[in-house]
Amino acid sequence: MRRRARRIWVLLVALAASLTVFLPATPAAAGTAWDYPEFPYAPTTYSEPFRGQFHFSSQSGWMNDPNGLVYANGEYHFFYQHNPHGLAWDTMHWGHATSTDLVHWTQKPIAMEPGVQPGTLFSGGGVVDRDNTSGLKTDSLDPIVVFSNTDGVSVYYSNDNGQSFQAYDKGRKVVTVPDGVTSRDPKVTWDAARHRWVMVFWSDEGGNGVSVYTSTNLTDWTFASRYHAPWLFECPDLFPLPLDGDTSRQKWILTTASSQYVVGDFDGTTFTTDQSTPQTMVNGDFYAAETFTDTPDGATVQMGWQRGNQGSTWTGDASFPVDLGLVSTPDGPRITRTPVSSLASLATSPQTWTNEKVTASGNLLSGVQADTYEITAQFDVKNTTAKQFGFDLHARSDGSADRTVLYDTAAQTLYGHPLKPRNGKVTMRLLVDRGQLEIFADDGLYSVADTVNFDSSADSQGIRLYTTGGSVKLTTATFTRLNTSWGTGQSTLQSDLSGPWHAAGGAWSDVSGGKQGSSGGDGFYLSNTSGGDAVYQGDITLGTAQAAGLTFHANASGAGYTATLDRSGVVKLWRPGKDIATYAMPITGSRAYHVTVRTDGTRIRVYLDNAATPVIDATDSTYASGRFGANVFNGQATVQNLDVGDGGFQAFASGAWTPVSGTWTVTPAGLRGSSSGDGFYLSDRTGSDFTYQGDVSVTNGAATGLTFRAGADGAGYTATLDTTGVVKLWRPGKDIAVQSTPITEGRTYHLRIRTDGARIRVWLGSATDPVIDATDTTYTSGRFGVNAFGGNVVAQNLTVS
Known part of the structure; x- marks a missing residue:
């Protein structure tokens, strides 16, 4: 999302700032590596007024654009632009939620934080690098690779299924644009026909448009072309769809933040279209939509930002996910949007009506009271005498309602937007949530997303099916209650035990x-x-x-x-x-x-x-x-x-280990340490001359290492890997030896130390020669342990011989 062009959301920011804020009085701020990732959310039951029950909203704080939507390692990952410390746009983080079905979402800790990951961390896309084209994979999981930053694109990646992210090459901008040109919002997709990656990002170079780049490895990019269009402003997406379901007739779709789009062709370098004006995919409160990559069934799933929704602790939500299709029409190929089928997992108590005459004097739904629900209805308008017909939602006995979904037979509009009957019939599908209303019609060619503050009190949950000026035939209608989707996952508990808990x-x-x-x-x-x-x-x-x-x-x-x-x-x-x-x-x-x-x-x-x-x-x-x-x-x-299971911290035989500063826990991957300064985790085993070795990594932050000949307070020698690019042997008060060596966050390194009296040698990896060969006489014997400094670290497979 842009920093300078505020006109789209400045009013919402002002409204949000005027609310009575129940969030902690914490100013928007950058994070620190040692306590990353943060989870700065007060508990909630997700039952607040206007909080969507099947639309995702952040547990608290501000959210805007969906980012980096991927299906990875068995889960859908929804990242989003986020200020976790307030209700207005500020200090962008990447929020994170996961789902196994696109319906039941679980809030996760912050994915990327300014101060931990470099860059502006504005909007961007993501992919799953299944074939490790980037070479960034370090373990069994497929890397999630995401793209962000402004005026040049930076790459960030995760090898632990989105729990933590590292910046590739310290956030070096791998795609740049000419000086003085504004750019942002990179989106990447796989071009299967040419077996390479394609990136589009918005910039104002020569006017609004997107620059197209290609890559075989996600880290080195080549300029391919430029597509100019005055309507093409912010958050572009470029993806293929089969026309009418025919995979041999694949077309490419180019969209922009306002949901305008054109259909065309892409030859691997250049996007072309014969459509002179864009179409609008969604009307209403809908912005900055993005499609998921690598979905398990190959579907193209889209979610957007609904800007108007807000409550006492959050601002903004996501539209309900839809499957996109492309169909032929007399006016050319058009996008269709259909809510994902897993919505049915929330459905209970369906009621159905068929072949009913709807008049102004009755209400077929008079006995229905509901808060969150779905209505599908088809009307035969060939011989209708009604001037208007539709539904009053959250209706009350005094005749008022929170929202009316009305079809005007003369104007041929639904909810104020054009909708011609198809074969003499009008079909509509309404998704009614506590703060959201989405309307689909004409086999998905018609979409509206709206923010509605529905009154969920018991006397405001009626539904009226009505007409004015005559009658209309209801061919069929189904009303279905939709239960809440919240509360099925674990946000912060790491466990291999199955739920529900x-x-x-x-x-x-x-x-x-x-x-x-x-x-x-x-x-x-x-x-x-x-x-x-x-x-x-x-x-x-x-x-x-x-x-x-x-x-x-x-x-x-x-x-x-x-x-x-x-x-x-x-x-x-x-x-x-x-x-x-x-x-x-x-x-x-x-x-x-x-x-x-x-x-x-x-x-x-x-x-x-x-x-x-x-x-x-x-x-x-x-x-x-x-x-x-x-x-x-x-x-x-x-x-x-x-x-x-037997997974956990694998180390030499010892009595109980003791933490000396910092936080030390054990995951299946090994010992995990977090410390703002020097923190130590010490065994009770001591030694003088030995070979001590193990696998260590800095997940995020400054340094980690193996400590030896140490006292109970950690004072002794430490062989350290520092992400500034050095291997260092040190003791309190002195750096004994330093060797320049690139050290990458998130990568595991094997350290081996050998002591012979005053002589101390340090090997990195499988190298034959030590990177450090030094002498020091300060400590002759002491404990073995692990060190963490200014970050999160992992240690595993420690041996002493």
């Missing part, structure tokens, strides 16, 4: 650190996954709670086993009515503890903080299997990374 006591909400439970007594949060013998692990932060832990072999109410951390100073394995075993040790509320439970028949072992030896080894035969989940008791605690 449910609370059995207590209140459970999403926070940056995971799932936060609050309960006066025992509260449980339980997955839908059950099991018997297993390894179950997770991170527990007590916060204010008296106790919290991992629950397993449980029924739906939480009755089963729980391995608990209790601030009274014990680790406890218990079941209802019995404390099976306890282990005394200090427990604090401010740090995360990693708890692992291993069950083998009646034997239950509990491990703490990645130690090789259990703190509890007990037997009990009461519960043989059951659900996995978490528990909180008497206060507020946070759980994270609830996973079943």
